Every structure is written in C-alpha cells, then in structure tokens.
Amino acid sequence: MNSRLVNYHEGDTTLQGFFASASDSAAPGVLICHAWGGQGDFEDGIARTLAELGYSALAGDVYGEGIRGSTPEENAALMQPLLDDRALLLRRLTAGIDCLRAQPEVDATRVAVIGFCFGGLCALDVARSGADVGGVVSFHGLLGSPAAPSGPVSARVLALHGWDDPLAPPEDALSFASEMTAAGADWQLHAYGGIVHAFTNPNANDAENGMLYSEVAASRAFEAMRDFLAEVFTD
Amino acid sequence: MNSRLVNYHEGDTTLQGFFASASDSAAPGVLICHAWGGQGDFEDGIARTLAELGYSALAGDVYGEGIRGSTPEENAALMQPLLDDRALLLRRLTAGIDCLRAQPEVDATRVAVIGFCFGGLCALDVARSGADVGGVVSFHGLLGSPAAPSGPVSARVLALHGWDDPLAPPEDALSFASEMTAAGADWQLHAYGGIVHAFTNPNANDAENGMLYSEVAASRAFEAMRDFLAEVFTD
Numbered sequence: 453m454n455s456r457l458v459n460y461h462e463g464d465t466t467l468q469g470f471f472a473s474a475s476d477s478a479a480p481g482v483l484i485c486h487a488w489g490g491q492g493d494f495e496d497g498i499a500r501t502l503a504e505l506g507y508s509a510l511a512g513d514v515y516g517e518g519i520r521g522s523t524p525e526e527n528a529a530l531m532q533p534l535l536d537d538r539a540l541l542l543r544r545l546t547a548g549i550d551c552l553r554a555q556p557e558v559d560a561t562r563v564a565v566i567g568f569c570f571g572g573l574c575a576l577d578v579a580r581s582g583a584d585v586g587g588v589v590s591f592h593g594l595l596g597s598p599a600a601p602s603g604p605v606s607a608r609v610l611a612l613h614g615w616d617d618p619l620a621p622p623e624d625a626l627s628f629a630s631e632m633t634a635a636g637a638d639w640q641l642h643a644y645g646g647i648v649h650a651f652t653n654p655n656a657n658d659a660e661n662g663m664l665y666s667e668v669a670a671s672r673a674f675e676a677m678r679d680f681l682a683e684v685f686t687d
Numbered sequence: 688m689n690s691r692l693v694n695y696h697e698g699d700t701t702l703q704g705f706f707a708s709a710s711d712s713a714a715p716g717v718l719i720c721h722a723w724g725g726q727g728d729f730e731d732g733i734a735r736t737l738a739e740l741g742y743s744a745l746a747g748d749v750y751g752e753g754i755r756g757s758t759p760e761e762n763a764a765l766m767q768p769l770l771d772d773r774a775l776l777l778r779r780l781t782a783g784i785d786c787l788r789a790q791p792e793v794d795a796t797r798v799a800v801i802g803f804c805f806g807g808l809c810a811l812d813v814a815r816s817g818a819d820v821g822g823v824v825s826f827h828g829l830l831g832s833p834a835a836p837s838g839p840v841s842a843r844v845l846a847l848h849g850w851d852d853p854l855a856p857p858e859d860a861l862s863f864a865s866e867m868t869a870a871g872a873d874w875q876l877h878a879y880g881g882i883v884h885a886f887t888n889p890n891a892n893d894a895e896n897g898m899l900y901s902e903v904a905a906s907r908a909f910e911a912m913r914d915f916l917a918e919v920f921t922d
Contacts, residue, residue, distance in 0.1 A: 609880075615864055622861060629850055629857070632880055639880035640907070645844075645868055672875070675914050683907075 485567030512548030614647030720802030747783030849882030
C-alpha cells in the first residue's frame with residue numbers, strides 16, 4: 453500500500469490530508485470527511501480500508517494543517533465557525549476533492565465523498581452543492597439544517613443513520629427525506645434501530661450522551677458503503 | 688437445482704408451496720411470503736434466486752392450494768380475511784415455516800422469512816409473534832397496523848421500503864420504528880427516495896396508484912437481503 457501526507461490549499465489556508473492507495477494505477481477516488489475532532493487516526497484507518505478495497509482515498513482536512521481538537525470543547529470550537537460559514541466549508545471540501553482528483557493514483561472521472569458525524573454533514577453538503585461526484589455517504593451525519601435549500605443533486609446519496617441518534621432525531625430524518633426528494637436526488641437512508649451517534653467509532657463510549665460504538669451497526673454500515681461504492685463506480 | 692411443489696396443511700386447509708434448493712445437502716432455509724395475488728411465478732422466481740445463492744427456499748401459500756387472484760379486486764378479496772384474522776394468518780405462516788424446516792434440504796436450525804407487499808406484512812408478523820427464526824425481510828411491505836403490540840422480537844428485522852409508497856407513508860415508517868424499538872428488536876429500515884410500492888416486481892406499472900417497478904431499487908434491495916441473510920446465517 454502507498455500512503456503519504458498531502459498538503460493542499462484553500463485561499464491562504466494550508467490543509468493536510470492523508471492519502472492511501474493500493475497500487476500505482478489510477479483507481480476510483482474517495483474523499484473522507486473527518487469528524488469534529490479533525491483529521492486523525494480514525495480517518496487514516498478508513499483511508500487504508502478503502503485502499504484495501506481497491507480505491508484511492510484521501511482523508512481530507514477542513515480545519516488546517518495540524519489543527520486538531522483534543523476535547524469536546526475544542527472540537528466544538530473548531531467545528532462551529534464552519535457550521536456558521538457553510539460557503540467556506542464547501543470551499544475547503546472542494547479543495548479536498550480537487551486534491552484527490554490530482555493524485556496520480558486516482559481516476560479523476562470516478563470520485564465519491566464519505567464522512568463521519570460532522571463529516572457526514574460535509575459529505576451531504578458536497579451533494580447539496582450539485583458537485584459532479586458519483587456518490588456521497590454520510591455515517592451518523594447531521595441530517596438537518598442544510599445551508600440553503602438544495603439545488604439539483606446529481607450525486608447519489610446514502611445516509612447511514614442510528615435511529616436513536618440524539619443529534620439527528622426522527623424529525624431531522626424526515627426533513628432530510630423531504631429535502632433530498634425536493635432536490636431530485638437519488639437518495640437512500642438506512643436506519644438502524646437502537647443505535648445512537650458515532651456508532652462506527654470504536655472509541656465512542658458515552659452512552660449517556662448518545663454517542664456509542666456498535667460493532668454490528670458499524671459492520672452493516674461499512675457493508676452498505678461497499679455495495680454503494682461498487683454501484684457508483686461501476687455505472 | 689431441485690424444485691418441486693409441496694403440499695402442507697393448516698387445520699383443514701391444504702396449502703401448496705414451491706420449493707427450490709441448489710443441492711441435496713441441508714442448507715439454511717428461507718420462507719417466501721407472497722404478495723396479495725397469491726403464490727405465483729414471481730415468488731417461484733425468488734425461490735430459484737435464493738437457491739442459486741445456496742439456500743433452500745419455500746415459496747409458501749396462505750390462501751390455499753390453487754387459490755390465486757387475477758385482478759386487484761380478487762386479490763383484495765383474498766387478502767382481506769387474513770388481515771381481519773391475523774391469528775389465522777400467523778397459523779398459516781407457521782405451517783409454512785414448519786413445512787420448510789421439514790424438507791431434507793433444509794437446516795432446520797437456520798431459517799429466515801421474507802415477503803413482498805402483503806407478504807412483507809406476513810414476514811413482520813412472524814417476527815412480531817416472537818417466532819424463533821433468525822431474521823425477517825419485508826420488501827415494500829405494509830408497515831403499520833400490527834395485529835397487537837409486539838412482544839419481544841427475537842428475529843432480526845429488515846424493512847426495505849420505498850419512501851413514497853402510498854400504502855406505507857412516512858407516519859407508518861415512524862410507527863414501525865417505534866413499535867420495533869419498543870419490542871426490543873434488532874431492526875433496520877432502508878428507505879429509498881422517490882420509490883413507491885411493489886418496486887421489486889417487474890410487472891408493476893401503475894404509477895398513478897403508486898405501484899411501480901424500479902430496477903435500481905430492486906437491485907439495492909436484493910443486495911441488502913443478500914448481505915442480511917449472510918449475516919443472519921453466519922452467526
């Protein structure tokens with residue numbers, strides 16, 4: 453497996469991602485959008501997993517080179533300015549897609565975007581922007597509060613969702629369905645009963661606040677992602 | 688592939704199913720619950736597909752040997768008495784499970800139930816009964832109106848659902864989620880945007896009444912079923 457750190461830029465901000473690919477030949481590319489803590493070990497591991505599946509993956513960065521949170525308070529302080537400026541967030545995501553496409557191990561015509569928690573919202577924002585990517589996957593992403601009513605959505609959209617996620621309650625799932633339908637999206641939402649936020653993250657162990665790892669839900673979600681990416685990249 | 692018609696009984700009623708298996712050795716068994724028209728070519732095809740996947744499958748019958756509808760009115764007239772007597776429906780379903788388990792090509796300890804439209808409700812009713820089956824899958828099934836509040840549900844439950852299904856509107860999806868959560872079920876619901884009722888049936892072409900085939904949704908649903916059965920029968 454090839455892997456390396458990659459620096460890229462949005463305006464005057466340097467962003468640093470982690471890139472992994474299984475071989476030197478051009479493969480479909482996947483941008484990974486990090487959770488609120490910033491790009492880190494979890495996202496690096498997802499990039500390696502995707503490389504093992506035969507894809508080329510960039511664990512992107514929307515905070516800036518080396519900028520990471522280490523407590524919930526720090527994470528929230530890093531995330532909030534980008535929730536408050538979704539246009540800036542989209543520019544940083546777009547920079548990541550452009551960086552991904554520019555890697556020699558990536559087939560620039562076949563690109564998808566996935567993300568976790570805050571990164572799920574990021575993946576959905578890419579779709580909402582009408583970006584020319586094949587598909588997006590949100591893992592326990594924030595489903596409500598789009599930046600603006602979505603325009604036509606060309607990317608296929610898959611939301612993998614814990615039904616008891618306190619950060620995305622049933623009313624947000626309903627509004628997501630309405631929003632995506634109105635935008636003409638080819639969308640799916642997989643709801644997992646009894647599952648809460650952050651269910652793919654083995655370090656999530658705060659049941660009281662509705663953030664808890666679930667091995668079975670994580671397994672189902674990754675299998676759904678594999679099926680979805682295979683579909684997106686085959687057509 | 689082995690296939691044969693199989694007669695079995697519930698009380699004084701003779702039921703006739705279609706059985707298919709890939710080999711003579713005991714494999715996990717799947718009962719298929721038919722749509723409102725009764726057991727027919729569509730269900731036979733599903734049985735063959737499951738046999739090709741390595742399972743042994745019985746396309747069961749809850750109407751009676753040779754009793755099939757040929758118009759929506761006839762179908763409704765056949766279905767309604769069983770919707771009005773869910774205990775009778777469950778006895779006929781249980782007879783199908785027992786018949787499946789009794790086939791020599793079936794590993795009686797590993798059984799699942801799937802169903803389409805009305806048959807989706809049937810599959811869910813099996814789960815609601817607390818039956819000792821590994822999993823149930825509903826394809827565009829009726830989600831609301833359980834016979835009674837579900838007791839503990841031991842089967843894993845997967846509902847594959849067109850979000851615009853007029854026979855199972857969003858409020859039914861929400862009540863299904865609440866019902867299954869209250870019953871302690873390990874449940875999933877996969878919602879497909881822009882998809883209506885009967886989406887797996889290539890003969891469904893009544894868009895005006897919300898019954899329409901979708902090749903892409905059918906493909907996704909069958910892939911989800913394959914993943915689910917593999918999980919259920921592996922554990």
